[in-house]
Amino acid sequence: MAGLELLSDQGYRVDGRRAGELRKIQARMGVFAQADGSAYIEQGNTKALAVIRGSRARALPDRALVNCQYSSATFSTGERKRRPHGDRKSFEMGLQLRQTFEAAILTQLHPRSQIDIYVQVLQADGGTYAACVNAAMLAVLDAGIPMQDFVCACSAGFVDGTALADLSHVEEAAGGPQLALALLPASGQIALLEMDARLHEDHLEQVLEAAARAARDVHTLLDRVVRQH
Amino acid sequence: MASVALSEAEKVYIVHGVQEDLRVDGRGCDDYRCVEVETDVVSNTSGSARVKMGHTDILVGVKAEMGTPKLEKPNEGYLEFFVDCSANATPEFEGRGGDDLGTEIANTLYRIFNNKSSVDLKSLCVSPREHCWILYVDVLLLECGGNLFDAISIAVKAALFNTRIPRVRVLEDEEGSKDIELSDDPYDCIRLSVENVPCIVTLCKIGYRHVVDATLQEEACSLASLLVSVTSKGVVTCMRKVGKGSLDPESIFEMMETGKRVGKVLHTSLQSILHKEESLGPKRQKVGFLG
Numbered sequence: 001m002a003g004l005e006l007l008s009d010q011g012y013r014v015d016g017r018r019a020g021e022l023r024k025i026q027a028r029m030g031v032f033a034q035a036d037g038s039a040y041i042e043q044g045n046t047k048a049l050a051v052i053r054g055s056r057a058r059a060l061p062d063r064a065l066v067n068c069q070y071s072s073a074t075f076s077t078g079e080r081k082r083r084p085h086g087d088r089k090s091f092e093m094g095l096q097l098r099q100t101f102e103a104a105i106l107t108q109l110h111p112r113s114q115i116d117i118y119v120q121v122l123q124a125d126g127g128t129y130a131a132c133v134n135a136a137m138l139a140v141l142d143a144g145i146p147m148q149d150f151v152c153a154c155s156a157g158f159v160d161g162t163a164l165a166d167l168s169h170v171e172e173a174a175g176g177p178q179l180a181l182a183l184l185p186a187s188g189q190i191a192l193l194e195m196d197a198r199l200h201e202d203h204l205e206q207v208l209e210a211a212a213r214a215a216r217d218v219h220t221l222l223d224r225v226v227r228q229h
Numbered sequence: 230m231a232s233v234a235l236s237e238a239e240k241v242y243i244v245h246g247v248q249e250d251l252r253v254d255g256r257g258c259d260d261y262r263c264v265e266v267e268t269d270v271v272s273n274t275s276g277s278a279r280v281k282m283g284h285t286d287i288l289v290g291v292k293a294e295m296g297t298p299k300l301e302k303p304n305e306g307y308l309e310f311f312v313d314c315s316a317n318a319t320p321e322f323e324g325r326g327g328d329d330l331g332t333e334i335a336n337t338l339y340r341i342f343n344n345k346s347s348v349d350l351k352s353l354c355v356s357p358r359e360h361c362w363i364l365y366v367d368v369l370l371l372e373c374g375g376n377l378f379d380a381i382s383i384a385v386k387a388a389l390f391n392t393r394i395p396r397v398r399v400l401e402d403e404e405g406s407k408d409i410e411l412s413d414d415p416y417d418c419i420r421l422s423v424e425n426v427p428c429i430v431t432l433c434k435i436g437y438r439h440v441v442d443a444t445l446q447e448e449a450c451s452l453a454s455l456l457v458s459v460t461s462k463g464v465v466t467c468m469r470k471v472g473k474g475s476l477d478p479e480s481i482f483e484m485m486e487t488g489k490r491v492g493k494v495l496h497t498s499l500q501s502i503l504h505k506e507e508s509l510g511p512k513r514q515k516v517g518f519l520g
Contacts, residue, residue: 028519032372040518051317074367075274075290084313118316123271
């Protein structure tokens with residue numbers, strides 16, 4: 001994309017944000033009455049819905065089984081997608097979400113049962129993993145399932161020596177390094193860390209720091225949403 | 230389809246109530262639940278709509294793409310339907326579980342639109358035999374609370390009303406090769422006329438009477454239903470009987486009459502809501518799922 005600067009000289013990004021600034025986040029819990037727990041989140045133009053159903057009887061004798069499915073609507077991306085779920089990317093996202101939530105949910109308290117987390121992306125404008133984790137976390141809280149701590153996620157990238165927080169689709173498509181981070185804010189523990197593309201080791205700390213700071217900001221916002229609910 | 234387990238006593242209660250024209254939530258046999266319609270919910274589509282009818286929640290997105298017309302109809306564009314039953318609705322739809330229901334609904338939608346008058350397909354043609362607009366109508370079923378077909382058809386009509394297709398010009402140069410030029414102004418677009426787009430009215434037979442807009446519990450008590458697709462003028466474009474039980478011909482005629490009557494009322498209220506929303510202009514507050 002010739003002529004499109006991801007970070008201008010004055011420090012502004014394509015959509016007018018500063019390097020460490022998050023997009024506008026709006027969230028709501030309890031969207032669907034029939035599900036055990038549900039939540040909806042909008043991070044800029046990325047919209048995600050999460051629904052929790054539990055606990056069905058399952059085999060694991062000492063802890064709960066967490067099952068995640070990620071699905072994105074066919075109209076969510078700019079180019080129409082043929083299959084909403086069942087392709088490799090959705091499967092991989094499902095596994096990543098599962099890993100994140102197994103770390104955060106106190107599974108020992110629900111042995112022999114299954115917790116299903118279904119995430120649906122309605123509009124994808126970058127940061128879909130982060131939006132999904134945040135929506136699913138609110139849904140788990142809405143369902144009343146005990147969690148060790150909040151899980152907040154954010155994406156980060158690196159352009160021209162500066163770390164950018166909360167990437168939009170345009171910034172992701174530009175091909176720079178992208179880091180997705182899921183953090184448990186109170187303890188500072190990382191539930192999931194994933195990075196694409198090449199990044200010099202010296203810069204990793206800076207990007208990680210930016211992502212962690214953004215995740216903590218997300219935590220403050222979501223905490224407020226939960227308290228209002 | 231999502232089903233709910235009912236005891237015998239509950240079924241008897243529902244059936245007896247319906248005989249007296251009184252349903253569990255206080256409605257009469259011909260009353261719809263409160264329907265909430267909102268358009269332009271998803272911004273990177275050409276048109277979208279969300280319909281919430283009791284516990285049934287449907288989101289429809291329409292994307293307009295350029296393609297080649299079908300061989301047997303070179304002067305027209307066409308519509309493609311795809312229905313995704315999301316696992317959000319019931320856990321049975323996880324993985325490929327929702328595909329059967331999705332295909333059934335998509336086939337019904339194809340049938341009700343399979344006539345010359347529903348949508349003006351000629352307006353979708355850009356240059357005959359070469360380019361036309363294809364409208365991909367994607368239905369996402371988020372929550373299942375009974376009466377899916379009606380809600381889906383209302384959402385499809387609202388989304389088509391909301392669809393804005395960019396205006397294109399075909400430029401021919403000397404060698405005869407054509408070039409498509411998209412207009413520069415993003416607000417310069419063609420809108421579809423949805424005057425003749427039909428809506429489906431589902432009539433479920435419970436006992437000796439039939440009800441409109443059945444909830445999940447009422448659907449569990451009914452053995453047979455009739456799907457009637459009605460336009461705003463009362464013209465029936467498609468009719469289908471679903472369910473394990475059988476219906477006798479007189480009740481089919483009665484149900485069709487009720488369907489036409491209820492359908493006309495449904496169309497008038499839907500048109501008035503859509504025009505009211507449209508008149509609020511681009512400054513209107515978009516609620517979406519946040520409200």
